[in-house]
Amino acid sequence: MGDNDVDINFFNLVISLSQAAMLGMGKISNPHTGETDKNLDIAKVNIDILQMIKEKTVGNLSKKEDEVVGDTLANLQLTYADEMKKDAEQKKTESEKPESSAEESGSPEEEKKE
Numbered sequence: 001m002g003d004n005d006v007d008i009n010f011f012n013l014v015i016s017l018s019q020a021a022m023l024g025m026g027k028i029s030n031p032h033t034g035e036t037d038k039n040l041d042i043a044k045v046n047i048d049i050l051q052m053i054k055e056k057t058v059g060n061l062s063k064k065e066d067e068v069v070g071d072t073l074a075n076l077q078l079t080y081a082d083e084m085k086k087d088a089e090q091k092k093t094e095s096e097k098p099e100s101s102a103e104e105s106g107s108p109e110e111e112k113k114e
Contacts, residue, residue, distance in 0.1 A: 003063035010065055014050065014072055021046035021076050025083045040083060047076050 024043030
């Protein structure tokens with residue numbers, strides 16, 4: 001294989017792992033249900049597998065294959081970091097919301113005043 005050749009099976013493996021990670025990050029919809037679900041644990045597993053493949057194939061890939069793996073992995077890692085940040089901010093916002101106050105719940109004390 002030359003420097004710009006890409007084994008189609010290798011390419012399909014990289015794309016498959018990438019799509020599974022994007023599905024886990026809620027970036028694409030499930031092709032079976034049409035719904036978007038977020039499961040960052042699944043995304044992380046697929047990113048980690050792709051990272052392992054990159055590490056285990058050093059020196060055995062064409063230049064183009066190495067670029068495909070590297071670029072795909074970098075994109076997934078950045079997207080994953082962004083999703084983790086969003087989740088952390090959402091959890092922080094949810095934890096800062098005050099419990100429903102007596103005014104909102106129509107407490108008996110307010111009813112007595114009327």
